Every structure is written in structure tokens, then in C-alpha cells.
Amino acid sequence: MENANDAYSREYTETQVLSCLLQGPYCPRSLSSAPIQPLVQLDFTNGSLVNSGPVVFNFSSQEWAPNLTTGKDGDANGGLNFDTNNRYYSSAAGQDASLPLGSSPRTLCAWIKPSQLPANNSHQLVFRYGNTTTANASVLALSTSSGNKVSFLGFGYDALADYTIPLNTWSHICSSYSGGNTVSIYVNGNFIASPAFAGSGPLNTTSGAFVIGTWTGSGGLAYYWWGDSDDMRVYDIALNSVQIAQIYRLGAAF
Structure with a gap:
């Protein structure tokens, strides 16, 4: 004041x-x-799937819905739990069309509490949006390839930062993309690295669906999430280190 x-x-x-x-x-x-109003902010308070950002999602699952569990704030039924290879949520097709597409700037963040890490040369997806038929998606994930990684996947055009997320502990991860061929990765408000994309680019996200906990949903390449997740966000700007640190501190204050 x-x-x-x-x-x-x-x-x-x-x-x-x-x-x-x-x-x-x-x-x-x-x-x-x-x-810095996020387009997506899914807090799952009391098990709610309503996005507090401006984008409307209608979530369902062709297999099993995730369990409700204690969220990162300690609130009962305030987070999602994934304990099999078949739990996920997917929005209706096209409901991600207002999220950053093409190679436009974006930031993806989430609180995660993994119960296991991916097998070598594999991934576990926290959430993603975009078209997986043509592999034009934006994905926040954990990966293992010559060591453990926090990753932003364009699928076929991926950026992986060396970091081992602890198991059974809440951690905050963000990937901030401003364009070009690198992504800045943050864990618990701290800058980790700006890995370059590897693979066939450039990044070109096209509309598909917003999906929590898997790559494709029912059938096909799955890459299911294992553990808990909470407070998923998408911004249409590349947040800087100060902004991401403040988001983490506000979340950790609970």
C-alpha cells in the first residue's frame, strides 16, 4: 500500500x-x-474440472477417470491421482483452439507428485494439447533419455532438460517458450536450463484436444502419467524467471 x-x-x-x-x-x-491471466488454470478444488481461465473444456474419459486425492494445498479431493495405465481426461475435439498454436509463445506449468519415473527412452505426460494424429502437440512431461528429464515435447521436436524430480513429493514445473529453438525449464521457481529442441521442426502446434495424463487416450501410444497432479496452467506468453518464481511462491505458500 x-x-x-x-x-x-x-x-x-x-x-x-x-x-x-x-x-x-x-x-x-x-x-x-x-x-498474466492464464488461459488455463485447473485447480481441481473439490474435484471440479472447471477451468477458471476463459477456455471452456468438457472433460471425459474413454477408459478410467483419475482418482480424486489430496491436492498440493492439502485440500481433500483437490488433486488428481493416476495409479494405472488407463486413467486420463480428454476435452472435446477443438476445445483447445484458443490456446497458443503454431510457434507462438506459451508457458505450461503444473504441480506434480510422481509415484514413478518413466522407463528409459520413454515419457510420462502431465498434460498436453494439440493434434496427436499429425504429432503437432504441446506437451508438459517427464522423460528419461540418458538420465531423467523435465521436458517440453512437440513430439518429434522435443526439448529435454536434465533434472530428476523426486518421487512422492510435490514439485512445481514450468516450460516457457518464446519462439525459436529452445525452451526454458523451471523447477520449484528455479531456472534449470534452456535445452534446444531436437528432431524434426519447427514447432507447429495445431488444434486437437486438451488431455490430462496421457498422449492419445484410448489405444495407441499412451505415455500415461503415474502419481498425482494439480494446478495445471497454460499462459499465452513466455513467462520470465521472476513471474514463474512468484507463481511458485504463491502456490507453495499454501
Whole structure:
């Protein structure tokens, strides 16, 4: 507050509070232009699948729905649990069309609590969106290839950063892409690396579906997630290190 009389008469949203933090020691009286509203923010509070961002998803599963479990904030039924190879959620086709496509900037973040890591030369997908028929998707994942990785997959055009996520512990991971041939990877608010993409590019995400916990859903290449997940986000900008650190700190404060 700029002076003793600056008491606000309404509750701020998380985005507005974060905007204050990013603007320095003083919070402006008008926060109508908060710069980092996510397009996707799935918190799963009380088992809800409603996105608090502006994109509408209708989730279902052709196999088994994930279990509800304690979320990263300690809230009952506030997170998703995946304990077999058949649990996932998928939106209806085309509902990801408002998310960043082509090679436009984006940031993907989630809180994860894996119960196991991928086998060598494999992946476990936290979430993804895009078209998997033509492999034009954007994927937040863990991978194992000559060591454990946190990864942003374009599938066939992938960026993998060396890092071993601990098992059975909540960790916050983000991948920030501003264009070009690298992605910046963050774990628990800390910058890890900016690995270059390897494979056949460039990145060209096309609309498909928003999917939690698997690559394809029923049938085909699966790469199922094992463990818990919470607070999944997609931004249409490449967040910087300060912004990602603040998102992590706000989440960890719970």
C-alpha cells in the first residue's frame, strides 16, 4: 500500500495479487490490466474440472477417470491421482483452439507428485494439447533419455532438460517458450536450463484436444502419467524467471 489510507475494500484474485508483486513495492489502485491471466488454470478444488481461465473444456474419459486425492494445498479431493495405465481426461475435439498454436509463445506449468519415473527412452505426460494424429502437440512431461528429464515435447521436436524430480513429493514445473529453438525449464521457481529442441521442426502446434495424463487416450501410444497432479496452467506468453518464481511462491505458500 502506498500510504496508511490505501485499504482495499474487495478481495483480490490471485492474478491481481501476483500483478502487485511483479510491479514492485507498491500496488496500484487499478488492476484492470493484470498482465498474466492464464488461459488455463485447473485447480481441481473439490474435484471440479472447471477451468477458471476463459477456455471452456468438457472433460471425459474413454477408459478410467483419475482418482480424486489430496491436492498440493492439502485440500481433500483437490488433486488428481493416476495409479494405472488407463486413467486420463480428454476435452472435446477443438476445445483447445484458443490456446497458443503454431510457434507462438506459451508457458505450461503444473504441480506434480510422481509415484514413478518413466522407463528409459520413454515419457510420462502431465498434460498436453494439440493434434496427436499429425504429432503437432504441446506437451508438459517427464522423460528419461540418458538420465531423467523435465521436458517440453512437440513430439518429434522435443526439448529435454536434465533434472530428476523426486518421487512422492510435490514439485512445481514450468516450460516457457518464446519462439525459436529452445525452451526454458523451471523447477520449484528455479531456472534449470534452456535445452534446444531436437528432431524434426519447427514447432507447429495445431488444434486437437486438451488431455490430462496421457498422449492419445484410448489405444495407441499412451505415455500415461503415474502419481498425482494439480494446478495445471497454460499462459499465452513466455513467462520470465521472476513471474514463474512468484507463481511458485504463491502456490507453495499454501
